[in-house]
Amino acid sequence: MRVSCLQENLAKGLSIVGRAVSPRSTLPVLGNVLLTTDGGRLKLAATNLEIGISCWIGAKVEEEGAITVPARTFIDLVNALPPERVDMELIVRTQTLNLRAGRSEANIKGIDAQEFPIVPTDDVGIHAIPVEAEALRSAIAQVAFAAATDETRPILTGVLLKFEDTRLTLAAADGYRLSVRSIALPDPVPDPFNIIVPARALVELGRISGEQEEPVRISVTPTRNQVLFRLTDTVLVSQLIDGNFPDFRQIIPRQWNTHTVVDTAAFLKACKAALIFAREAAHITRLHIKPGSELAPGHLIVSATSAETGDDVSELDATVEGEEIEIAFNVRFLIEVLSVINTPQVSLDTTTPSSPGVIRPVGDVDYTHVIMPMHLGR
Amino acid sequence: MDMSESAGLDSHAWGIVGHKWAVRLLQRAITTQSISHAYLFTGPAGVGKMTLALAFAAALLCQEEGAIPCGRCRACRLSAAAHHPDLYVVESEHVGADLKIEQIRELQRQLAVSPVEGRRKVAILNRFEEATASAANALLKTLEEPPAYAVILLLAAEGRLLLPTVVSRCQHINLRPLPADVIRQALVERGLAEPEQAELLAHLSGGRPGWAIRAVKDKGLLQRRAQLLDELHSLIGAPVSARLRYAEAMARDPVVARETLELWLCWWRDVMMVAAGAEASLTNVDRYSLLRAHADRFGFARSAATVEAVLAAADRLERNANPRLTLEVLMLDLPRQ
Numbered sequence: 001m002r003v004s005c006l007q008e009n010l011a012k013g014l015s016i017v018g019r020a021v022s023p024r025s026t027l028p029v030l031g032n033v034l035l036t037t038d039g040g041r042l043k044l045a046a047t048n049l050e051i052g053i054s055c056w057i058g059a060k061v062e063e064e065g066a067i068t069v070p071a072r073t074f075i076d077l078v079n080a081l082p083p084e085r086v087d088m089e090l091i092v093r094t095q096t097l098n099l100r101a102g103r104s105e106a107n108i109k110g111i112d113a114q115e116f117p118i119v120p121t122d123d124v125g126i127h128a129i130p131v132e133a134e135a136l137r138s139a140i141a142q143v144a145f146a147a148a149t150d151e152t153r154p155i156l157t158g159v160l161l162k163f164e165d166t167r168l169t170l171a172a173a174d175g176y177r178l179s180v181r182s183i184a185l186p187d188p189v190p191d192p193f194n195i196i197v198p199a200r201a202l203v204e205l206g207r208i209s210g211e212q213e214e215p216v217r218i219s220v221t222p223t224r225n226q227v228l229f230r231l232t233d234t235v236l237v238s239q240l241i242d243g244n245f246p247d248f249r250q251i252i253p254r255q256w257n258t259h260t261v262v263d264t265a266a267f268l269k270a271c272k273a274a275l276i277f278a279r280e281a282a283h284i285t286r287l288h289i290k291p292g293s294e295l296a297p298g299h300l301i302v303s304a305t306s307a308e309t310g311d312d313v314s315e316l317d318a319t320v321e322g323e324e325i326e327i328a329f330n331v332r333f334l335i336e337v338l339s340v341i342n343t344p345q346v347s348l349d350t351t352t353p354s355s356p357g358v359i360r361p362v363g364d365v366d367y368t369h370v371i372m373p374m375h376l377g378r
Numbered sequence: 379m380d381m382s383e384s385a386g387l388d389s390h391a392w393g394i395v396g397h398k399w400a401v402r403l404l405q406r407a408i409t410t411q412s413i414s415h416a417y418l419f420t421g422p423a424g425v426g427k428m429t430l431a432l433a434f435a436a437a438l439l440c441q442e443e444g445a446i447p448c449g450r451c452r453a454c455r456l457s458a459a460a461h462h463p464d465l466y467v468v469e470s471e472h473v474g475a476d477l478k479i480e481q482i483r484e485l486q487r488q489l490a491v492s493p494v495e496g497r498r499k500v501a502i503l504n505r506f507e508e509a510t511a512s513a514a515n516a517l518l519k520t521l522e523e524p525p526a527y528a529v530i531l532l533l534a535a536e537g538r539l540l541l542p543t544v545v546s547r548c549q550h551i552n553l554r555p556l557p558a559d560v561i562r563q564a565l566v567e568r569g570l571a572e573p574e575q576a577e578l579l580a581h582l583s584g585g586r587p588g589w590a591i592r593a594v595k596d597k598g599l600l601q602r603r604a605q606l607l608d609e610l611h612s613l614i615g616a617p618v619s620a621r622l623r624y625a626e627a628m629a630r631d632p633v634v635a636r637e638t639l640e641l642w643l644c645w646w647r648d649v650m651m652v653a654a655g656a657e658a659s660l661t662n663v664d665r666y667s668l669l670r671a672h673a674d675r676f677g678f679a680r681s682a683a684t685v686e687a688v689l690a691a692a693d694r695l696e697r698n699a700n701p702r703l704t705l706e707v708l709m710l711d712l713p714r715q
Contacts, residue, residue, distance in 0.1 A: 027461060118494070152519065
C-alpha cells in the first residue's frame with residue numbers, strides 16, 4: 001500500500017472513526033484503525049463489535065493495500081504532524097506503516113488487515129430509506145436519553161425504529177419513562193418493519209452527523225443483523241438488538257384529569273432549582289397544580305425538600321384545565337425531557353398522583369414523553 | 379455398526395483425544411439443527427472441556443455450517459487464531475480467583491446485539507464454579523431467555539459446585555477421565571512423546587489428556603510432582619513440629635494447597651490399592667517400590683483412612699474453612715513411621 005493525503009483530512013477522518021475504537025477489548029485488533037485504499041480514496045474504519053464507523057477521505061493512491069494500526073498511537077501521531085501532505089507506505093514483510101510528512105518520519109507496527117472484523121459499508125442491492133438529517137438528529141436527541149443503561153433488560157438499552165408508510169417513529173423506555181418521536185419520510189416505505197438499535201449507536205450517529213445536510217440513508221442488511229446509516233463520506237453500521245420491543249402505545253395514557261400548559265424555560269429553571277435539594281431526597285420533586293379562576297391564572301408550584309440541606313419552592317403561572325392535583329416526579333427525568341423540548345410552551349397531562357404524567361411540546365403533535373410518578377412520601 | 383461411522387462423522391473427531399460420544403452428540407446436534415442454547419461441560423481440570431468447547435464453537439461459527447469445521451473459511455481461520463469476533467471466552471483472572479458479576483454483565487451487553495460476522499454468537503464461560511453467587515444469578519437471566527443466535531458453553535469441574543438452577547437450564551455433558559491407553563496412544567500418534575515416556579505420563583495424568591500434554595511441554599510440572607512426593611515421603615518420618623510448619627506454608631497459597639491435596643489423594647489411593655492387591659490401575663507407577671513400602675507399612679485400613687482424611691480436608695477447603703487449621707488437622711491425621 002502506498003497512499004498520500006492531507007494531514008487535516010486524515011485527522012478529521014480519524015476523529016470520526018476514533019469513537020468506535022475499543023482499546024480494552026480482548027481482541028487486540030479492535031484497538032486498531034483499519035486503513036484500506038478504495039478506488040481513489042483512503043477508507044478508515046473502526047469497530048467495537050457493536051458500532052462500526054467507516055469514513056472515506058480524498059487521497060492519492062499509488063499502490064493498493066490495507067493495514068490496521070493502533071488507534072491511539074496513530075491518532076496522536078497524526079495530530080502532531082504539520083498540516084501538510086502525509087505519505088504512507090506499508091512495509092508488508094513487517095506489517096509496519098511508514099509515515100512521512102514534511103521533515104518527520106515515523107513507523108507504526110500494525111496488525112494484518114485480515115484479522116479485522118468485517119465492517120459492512122455497502123448498501124447496494126438493499127433498499128435504502130432516506131431521512132432528513134436535521135429531523136433525525138433532533139429525534140435522536142429527544143428519544144435516546146430515555147433508553148435504559150442497565151443491561152438486565154437488553155431490549156430497553158435500545159431504541160425502537162418503526163418504519164411505516166411515510167413515518168419513522170423512534171421510541172425508547174427504561175421502565176420509568178418513555179420517549180416517542182415520529183418524523184416524516186420523504187418517500188413511503190414499501191413494507192413496514194421494526195428494528196431495535198442500541199441507544200449508544202444512535203447517540204454516536206447524532207454526533208457524527210452534526211454537519212450532514214443531505215438526507216441520511218438507512219438500510220438493513222438482508223440477514224437483519226445490522227443497520228447502516230449512510231452519510232456523505234461516512235457510514236455508521238450498528239448491530240441490532242434481538243427481541244420484541246414492548247408495545248409502547250399501551251403505556252401512553254389516553255385521557256387526563258388535569259391539563260397544564262406552562263412556559264418551557266421557566267419550568268426547566270424551576271426544576272433545576274428543585275434539583276439542588278432533591279438530589280439528597282431520591283430526586284423527589286412535588287408539583288402542585290392549581291386551576292385558576294376567571295380573573296386569576298392557574299399555578300404550577302414546584303417544590304423539593306431535603307432533611308439535611310433545606311427546601312425550595314418555585315411558583316409558575318400556568319393555564320390549567322381540570323382538577324387540582326399534587327403529584328411527584330423524579331426531577332432528573334423532568335430536566336432531561338424539558339432540555340430537549342424546543343417549543344416555548346409545554347403541556348403536562350395528569351390523572352391521579354399514582355398514574356403516569358404525559359409531557360408534550362405545545363404545537364408539536366409528533367413528540368410524547370411519559371414519566372412514572374414517585375410516591376408523594378407523606 | 380457405529381451410527382456415526384455411517385454418517386461419515388467419525389472420520390474427523392474435531393481433533394479431540396477421547397470423548398467420542400460427546401463429540402458425536404454435539405456433531406449430531408449441528409447436523410439435525412437441534413442445538414441447545416446452553417451446554418454444561420464438566421470434568422476434572424485438563425480432561426478436555428475447553429478443547430471440546432473451542433472445537434464445538436469453531437463448528438458452530440464455520441461458514442460452511444457443517445458438523446466439521448472446514449478449516450478454510452474466514453470464520454475458521456479467525457476461530458483457530460482465537461480472534462473470531464462472535465466468540466467470547468470469559469473466565470476469572472487466574473485459577474482460584476472469582477468470576478465477577480461485571481464480567482457477566484459485560485458478556486450480556488455483548489450478547490444483546492446481533493452477531494458481527496456469522497449467524498451465531500458463542501460464549502464460553504471457563505471454570506464457572508469460580509463465579510460468585512451474584513454472577514451466577516445474573517447469568518440465569520440469559521440462560522432463561524437467551525437471544526436466538528446465542529450458544530452458551532459453561533465449563534466447570536463438577537455440576538454440584540454450581541447453582542442447581544444454572545445446571546437445570548443447560549444440557550449437561552460430563553467428561554470422564556480417559557483410559558490411560560487412549561492418552562498414551564494420542565501422545566505417541568501426535569509425536570509428543572516416546573512410547574516409554576507416554577506410558578508414564580498417561581498413568582500420571584489420571585485420565586486427563588490436557589495434563590499429559592502440559593507435562594510434555596512443561597518439564598517443571600513433573601519436577602514439581604517429584605518434589606511434592608519427596609516432601610510427602612519425608613513428612614511421614616517428620617516430627618509434629620515440622621508437619622505443622624509444612625501445613626502453614628501450604629496454607630499460604632490456595633492453589634498450591636489444592637494441587638498438593640490432589641496429589642496426596644492420588645498417592646494414598648494407590649497405596650490403598652497396592653495394599654488391597656488391586657494393582658491394575660495405579661497412577662504413580664514410576665514409584666512402585668515406594669508405594670509397596672507404604673502399603674506394607676500402613677496396610678489397607680490405615681491408607682483408606684488417610685484417603686478419607688485428605689478428601690475431607692479438600693472438601694473443607696472448598697467450603698472456605700480456615701486453610702491453616704484444616705491442613706494442620708490433616709497433618710495430625712497423616713500416618714507416621
